[in-house]
Amino acid sequence: MTTGILLQIAQTLAAILLAPLLMGWVNQCRAWLQGRSAPPISQPYRTLRKLFQKDAVIAHNASPLFRFAPYMVFACMALAAGIVPTIANDLPFSPAADAIALVGVFALARVFLALAAMDIGTSFGSLGARREMLVAFLAEPALLMVFFTASLISQSTELPVIVQTLAHKEFVIYPSMAFAAVAFWMISVAENARIPVDNPTTHLELTMIHEAMILEYSARHLALIEWAVALKLFTYSALGIALFLPWGIAPQGDLSALPLAVLVLLLKMLLGGTVLSFMEAISAKVRLFRAPEFLGTAFLLGVLGMLIHFLLEV
């Protein structure tokens, strides 16, 4: 139990500290693929340090909610990072929140961010909040479908049990998981505001979704939100790894597998970041009104995965 708690703390801290590194790696890869000279991999850390040292400027008509939201968003993402198994499967936190609660935690963060964006009363803020909600309400059911497929296979909605079933029992090919994997990829692209749904580097009012919501934030608040964004990307990557490439995560009570698990995790994250930036480089951002179609397809693939499970795997 004590080792479990220690592992839990270590894993959550590692997620919080490594998240900007993943972001830096993705940015670097993207710059290389676009033929630009890349920023150093530590650039997100430097940005965070710079932002934390600045003085915050807050609009006169901002309510306390506006100040409170960044802390809430960051806390939600840190909690989410603690639920997903990254290096060890022995997590005392996980019975408290299963995969469905995880979707709820993401939703909570999003609600606070959207409320804070509307709080100031600028047109950009409410525009961004509305667009974010449009994307989110389509992405959430699709994400649930992916989790349901994985849960039907492992007979549990708890992530460690799912990982246990997929990675540490006899190896079985699950065709339904292939569908779920494609759906999950599309969902995580939309949820993390990446191309083709949103462009993380744009500030063009016609296209921006996530950036429009956080325009009014500065200094430590902005730093927390940026960190939370990096943490969200990290958590989604960890989730994808746990569901679809779980081999290498240390099984319960096996401490000797830990160093290998850390190494494997880093390799998978590097690979995932490369694939993400490659996919971003070869695809164009779609019109906002095509986003429902994109996410509708993700939902459909999730449902198909479940149907395939009933047909082929029961």
Next chain:
Amino acid sequence: MTLSLTYHLQVINLLAALLLLISFAMLSQRRIVGLITLFAWQGAALSASTAIVAWSTGQHHLYYSAALTLVLKVIAMPWFFYRLVKKLDVDRDVEPMINIPTTMLIGIVLVIFAFNLAMPISQMSGTVMRSTLGIAMATVLLAFLMMITRSKAIPQVIGFLAMENGLFFAATSATYGMPLVVEMGVALDVLVGVFVLGIFFFQIRETFDSLDLKHMEKLKEK
């Protein structure tokens, strides 16, 4: 659970799922060239699954049909279609008659219908891959749906060929394929059909200045 299934059967199941996935991708594809590429991939998945069935059950004639599928549906026909599209200069976005999200939702309903329909039938069948019969039927129905919702000539022909793919897969999964003579006959028929339709495309375009089959309604007698 599937723990009792052997590995090659799991791979067959995976390929069957892939077949269904490609059917949906074809349903959502707007460009004709993308459609042709997807059709080639569907043929490849079909050929691979047939070859694995042949290997795991020792039915040697299935090797021939796998090779036939590979040559005809992965190499010859897509090449022919690519050339046709280039010559006719028709590679533009085609808006289907029903918008794509609605088509996909109808597709899901069709898949559920096909799975339900196939369950009692597949229990009567004695082959190792009987559970994939539902997927084969779903592929047929989805191809049918594509033929209904597209108004252009080339997507309709590709829908027809995808339907043939589904039927072929159904035959393999229910009874280890038809006799070789029948399969050769069907393959030849399809090949000739494609060439004849290719000539038709030119004629249609010459008469109506477009490949949109809606114009054919003009031919009706008043």
